[in-house]
Amino acid sequence: MKKRSIPWRKGDVLNDPKGEGGLGFRNFQLFNMALVAKQGWRLITEPNALWARLMKGLYYPNGDFLTARKGSTSSWIWSSLWESRKALDLGTIRVIGSGEDTWFHKDPWVHPIQGHTISSLLDPPSRVRDWMCQDGKRWNMNLIHRHCSPEEADVISRIQIGPNGAPDKWVWKFNSTGSFSVRTAYHGFRNHLKEVNQPMPNDLNLPADDDKWKWLWSLNLPPKIRFFMWRCIRNALATKLNLFRRKCSPNTTCQLCNGEEESPIHCLFLCSHAEATWRTLFPSNVVPQNISQWIFSLREEGNGEVCRQKIFCLWNIWKARNEFVFKGVVPSPTRTSIFAFREAAEPHLTPFSSSTFNQPREIPSLSCPPPFHPQQRIYCDGSFDVATQEAAFGVVITNSDGQIWDGKAGRIICSSPIEAEARAILDEKTIKR
Structure with a gap:
């Protein structure tokens, strides 16, 4: 029987970019939608391709892909393409050239307006070209003001008309080049869902400043240390308190001191072993009220050496705690502080050193702070x-x-x-x- 792992954080948090406090994992549902949307984009921009003409003959002989109906006898391929149209609607816009191929009231060509379409009722339907002056180089503002709202008229007046005779074309608004790409589609869909959904309450007092997260991931530390710091900030450590909340532990008592509740603050700062370790290396260290704020406050310290030592001290306290819990090795504050100082002083511990992670590491000579x-x-x-x-x-x-x-x-x-x-x-x- 396969054992289930403990989900310490929601999938939405893990899918956030590292610069926003996540781990940068892909949301497979959105990524798959972006892949299928690429084929839908080809249906729009390459209507003369053989497979596009085949789809048109089968499913929308008298219309276009963006207005086609799904139908009751649609194939699995067409159903997938039709569903991807919802994603394409978010980023597909029309750039006006001659205006002869764009419907005034239903095509997405009025870019700054929500939905990029004209909401005013027009009868009968007309092309964008009909709303230009006779020379096709200027908008007929008198006509536009009579039939459109003031907001729509103002937006239309600022839309640049293409060169004489230039065809109208589709562009992808999430890419500066106007070309569709799976990458820009994925991030465009994700940002849209983030705007639509209600934001979760920030119960961990996490920073909204992206620069702080970028600072964390750019630290000259091994990846496992940076990931450990992320877990501290996100309250994703397997302490007794967090295990008890997930019904994986019968109590919340710290196994080292058998006295207090093992919260992340207690485990890393207040426990007898942690307190003695901090006192050995940093006698004037102040116990923080919030781990995330304490970690990000290291960014403001001028001494990078001290910052590095504090991070490795935190890491070795956690390692010593785990060795006691899983192996029964009684931790020693002196030994923990020596290991912390030694690891912090190793110059070859850089995130880009292949010898650090791909080859066996030589045991360094003993050095004490x-x-x-x-x-x-x-x-x-x-x-x-x-x-x-x-x-x-x-x-x-x-x-x-x-x-x-x-x-x-x-x-x-x-x-x-x-x-x-x-x-x-x-x-x-x-x-x-």
């Missing part, structure tokens, strides 16, 4: 095996430049990982003396 003040610093860590009650510890001393000055590693028998780290510090003090 320099102290914030000119003094020596002790780093220690320990791992504990519950079954054997055996622990392994490692401890190093760095100078004011962050260079390793001394260190020691060993195995001991103890009762907890905290005891292992405490004994490692005692041994390190012995080394220092």
Whole structure:
């Protein structure tokens, strides 16, 4: 039986472009409509093609594609083409040349007006050419003012008439060249639906500024880190609180501290492990009220190095939490802070480096963050095996430049990982003396 994944965000959010807070996935229904609409566009612009003449003879012998009826015995191909006409109506407009091939009241040629058509009742139907002066170079404004509304007359007066004898032609308004393309059709349909549908309430206080989203995706970070930040902003992390809301967890209690509700803020900032990690690297760090605002506030910081370190600190806190939940590895704030600083300092971690993602990565040499003040610093860590009650510890001393000055590693028998780290510090003090 295939397991179902948890949909953390709605498909509409994922289909939004990255610059608007989504992931840029294609909406397959709209994309398929754009593909079929391309064939409908060919029916309009290439009426003399063999297949177009065949369709005309079968389904609209006395009309055109844009006014044809579906019919009760239509084939699957014709039904698809007919449905695509709804999409074509959004972007198909008529450019006036001589005006002899365009109906004044039903063809979409009055561009700024909603629907691009004249709504005033006209009897009998007439061509656009009939509303021009005799020379065909100017509009007959007296006639237009008598039969059209003031708004329509004003719009028509500003429409440029083509050169003498130039034919009327169809153009696609979503493309600056006037040619139909699946890409512009897809985005045109999507933007239209976005305007028609009611916007969802912004319950996450997400920014409306596209530049902030572009900043996020342009960061010089591995794709997985940028995606993690997007999940933080979109509240798409698998915390106990979010799992409980989706009926995937019996409670909301944090598994690390067993005290408070595991919300994203608690998991990444307020939990005992997260709080100690932040205090190690950034003693003056302030706990934010909103993760999305905190992440986007990094954009305003002048020091890009500090910004990068904070992002990797956030990432390693989340990794340490997951290692504890899924593997039972007790996290260490010191180890987490060292990993965060080390990864942030790796120069080859760029989103465009093929060696970073396609080849096995070499384990970098150990480097520790320099102290914030000119003094020596002790780093220690320990791992504990519950079954054997055996622990392994490692401890190093760095100078004011962050260079390793001394260190020691060993195995001991103890009762907890905290005891292992405490004994490692005692041994390190012995080394220092």
